[in-house]
Amino acid sequence: MEQLSIKTSTHDYPVVIDQGLRFKLKSFINKDYPSVYIMTDSNVAPLYLDDVYNTLKDQFHVTYSIIPAGEESKSSRVYFDLMTQLIEAGVDRDGLIIALGGGMIGDLAGFVAATYLRGVDFIQMPTTILAHDSSVGGKVAINHPLGKNLIGAFYPPVAVIYDVETLQTIPFREIRSGYAEIAKHSMIHTPPFWDQIKSVTLDESLSETTLIRDLIHGINVKANIVEMDEREANIRQFLNFGHTLGHAIESELGYGKMTHGEAVAIGMLFAMELSEQHFSVSLPVDAFYDWMKRNNYPLNLPRLSVNRLMERMKRDKKTKNATIKMVLLKALGEPILVDMEDVSLRQQLESFLEKMVIR
Amino acid sequence: MEQLSIKTSTHDYPVVIDQGLRFKLKSFINKDYPSVYIMTDSNVAPLYLDDVYNTLKDQFHVTYSIIPAGEESKSSRVYFDLMTQLIEAGVDRDGLIIALGGGMIGDLAGFVAATYLRGVDFIQMPTTILAHDSSVGGKVAINHPLGKNLIGAFYPPVAVIYDVETLQTIPFREIRSGYAEIAKHSMIHTPPFWDQIKSVTLDESLSETTLIRDLIHGINVKANIVEMDEREANIRQFLNFGHTLGHAIESELGYGKMTHGEAVAIGMLFAMELSEQHFSVSLPVDAFYDWMKRNNYPLNLPRLSVNRLMERMKRDKKTKNATIKMVLLKALGEPILVDMEDVSLRQQLESFLEKMVIR
Incomplete structure (x- = not known):
């Protein structure tokens, strides 16, 4: 069992990583x-809800809600429905909510x-690899029709229980x-971590030992940053590396396409290329491209409107005063937030997209 | 100008009280x-919006929204509409929201x-006496059809600017x-404060000096309590004195009737009577009744269902595990949270309501 502790302004909480934790909750x-x-x-309910329910039912009064899988459920309608269900179930301010699932469930719950009642305790039980990121750090949110995660809070869980069997x-x-x-x-951490990742192949050969090693390393990087900057006043923004263009592409394609x-990953590739030019440095762009290719990351994009992508990047929450701010790398492990010049960013995005369409 | 400073877990904020502050914002x-x-x-927009807008417009990019007056606006619909308006106005995470109005506006805004974007700065500009209470302490919320303030947060403002001219x-x-x-x-403070209040008459003779004196005293009592217990884990519940029955009557009659x-005030009268019996003490029940009468507080109630009031008191957020908890007084300035026995509480409520119908 691996365990780390994360400090917040209100309390510390443990992140516990092991096999079969849903039975030891x-x-x-x-x-x-x-x-x-x-x-x-x-998706998760048929697989693990019974396990969690049965583990708790003798000691607690347990009720639950099964939400349709998919990003569409991070809506104001589902949010409000859940409030009604909690009230009707008689959950009071001493109640506990358990978020069992991936990032959508963690963010929504x-x-x-x-x-709910100005805040009740909640436990994150991530069931995806992606949620190693979202379950730690206390960012919670729902979507607005005009953008992802626009309605939310910084609200740390009382524990993250990561059953890697799931x-x-x-x-x-x-x-x-x-x-x-x-x-x-x-990439935003010192180089040995990337050296470790670049040799990982995401197929049947991926061992649980490797996965747990990488998850712990990733959570540690995230934990160190959010402890220093809980509410994203400064260095927490480094975690947005790759996300400025990433978010724009994701929403431009329509959620679920990619x-x-x-x-x-595509956003990171672009940010690395930009960084090389901006700082005249050399970064493992080719190695990352090869890693993406070997692991079947999509590397061909349909033709996208640069204007619309620029618009979306401006509307991104990280953007202040309509200048696009991006996280670049001076070197591996040396992220930096840079105000981008509109004209040159547009040029570089055009040439990047051109390559992604043809190569 | 009177000013005090309130400590929270994240920052300190000033409460400033004076005439004409809307011009010095x-x-x-x-x-x-x-x-x-x-x-x-x-209601407030025609009176003071221009003043506030004009005071700020040279230095800041200012936009605004005028919300229909009344408790019905503390709804999920209005809440989401405001989110949309903020996004469309281009307010980013460095933006500032100003809540200009009474408790409804303060809670909603x-x-x-x-x-909004996981939290932006906001300033409370209360324009009612009641809001001397709600604007301090960081409790914000909207209503759910099943109850008041069920959806909310503890989120302190960056300042409370109280222009008593309003x-x-x-x-x-x-x-x-x-x-x-x-x-x-x-009443939850030491006796001299009540002695001061009981001689106040709420008519044309009420001077601004008296009003400011009482507001500052009230805010001080509240500030001391919320500084010690920001998230209502214990002593902050003392501020609910009079509210358990008060809320129940308010919602039973339908919001706006009283x-x-x-x-x-009726809830306080009841809590004082209960306290006298519970602790065999003597409290200024008659003096408070006389004060209410002299100041035209409603002292006659229509016949209300005791069952339904008990139900509503149980659903109150202060209620845990379906026992009704009430704030009673051992003496003036000595509030205490008491688990009430259902049967005896019902009896005493019946006899209290009987008196309020006939006297």
Whole structure:
């Protein structure tokens, strides 16, 4: 069992990583909660809801809600429905919410927990690799029709319980998506981490030992940053490496066409190329491109409107005063936030997209 | 000018009280906000929106929204509409929201500020006496059809700017409503404060000097408590004195029939009677009754269902595990949270309501 502890302005919480943790959940719940409410999605429920429910039902009054899988559920309608269900289930301010699922569930249930009766405790139980990122750090949110995660809060969980057995059931597409965020953590960290990642191949040969090693390393990078900057006043923005263009591509294609991680990987590739030019440095762009190719990340894009991508990048939350700010790298492990000049950014984006369409 | 400072877990903020502050707003805004968004209601807008707008427009990019006055606007629909307006106005995470109005506006705009882009700065500019209470302490919320303030957060403002000139335009009914919360603050505080309040008459003779004195005293009581218990884990619950029955009556009658403060005053009367019996002590019940009568607080209630009131008191957020918890007084200035026995509480409520119907 691996365990680390994360400091926040209000409390510390543990991140526990091991196999079969869903059967040992009780040992991580230290309070006598009068009610426990599990929120999960329609993909995860058939696989793991019973395990979690049965583990808790003797000691707690447990109820649950199964939410349709998919990003569309991070909506104001579902959010409000969950509020109604909590009230009707009689959950009071001493209740506990458990978010059992991937990033969608963690974000949605977390935002419900942050705002139900002005905040109740919640536990993150991530079931995807991508959620190694989103479950740590306390960012919770729902989407607005005009953009992702525009309504939300910083609200840390009371624990992250990561049962890596639940990762066995996720498809390779999701493994790729999650590993892109691990690769991101490796690039904003000192080089040995990227050296470790670049030799990983995402197929049947991926061992649980390798996966756990990389998850822990990724969570550690994230934890160090969010501890220093809980509310994203400065260095936490480094975690957006690859996300400025990534988010824009993701929403321009329409959610679901490309996974979050796949879009972010393309965004990282662009950010690395920009960084090389901006700082006249050399970065492992080719090695990262090869890694993406070997692991079947999409490297061909349909023709996209540069104008619209620029617009979306401006509307990105990281953007202040309509200047596009991007995280670039001076070197591996040396991220820096840069105000980009509109004209040159547009040029470089055009030539990058041209390559991505033809190569 | 009176000023006090309130500590929170994230920052300290000033509460400034004076005449004409709406014309001096700039001197309390210390950050170079790229955009300022004023939220106000349809009663306050014709009176003070121009003043605030004109004070800021030279230095900031200012936009605003005028929300229909009344508790119905604390709804999920209005909340999401405001989110859309903020996005369309281009307010980014460095923006500032100003809540110009009474408790409804403070709660609604505060909850919008707490959750727009995971939280932006906001300033409370209360324009009612009642809001001396709600604007301090960081409680923000909207209503759910099943209950008041069920969706919300603890999110302190960056400043409370209390222009007491704006109180000149509020009707006596609202002055009564606000003074009930001042009376509440006086009763959970040491006796001299109540002695001061009990001689106040709420008519044309009420001087601005008296009003400011009482507001500052009330805010001080509240500030001391919320500094010690920001997230209502313990002593902050003392501020609910009079609110358990008060809320139940308010919602049983239907919002708007009786003001919040009027309902709370009745709740306080009941809590004082209960306290006398529970602790065999003597409290100024008659003096408070006389004060209510002299100041035209409603003292006659229609026949209300005790069952339904008990149900509503159980659903109150202060209620845990379906026992009704009430704030009682061992003496003036000595509040205490008591688990009430259902049977005896019902009996005493019946006899209290009987008196309120006939006397």
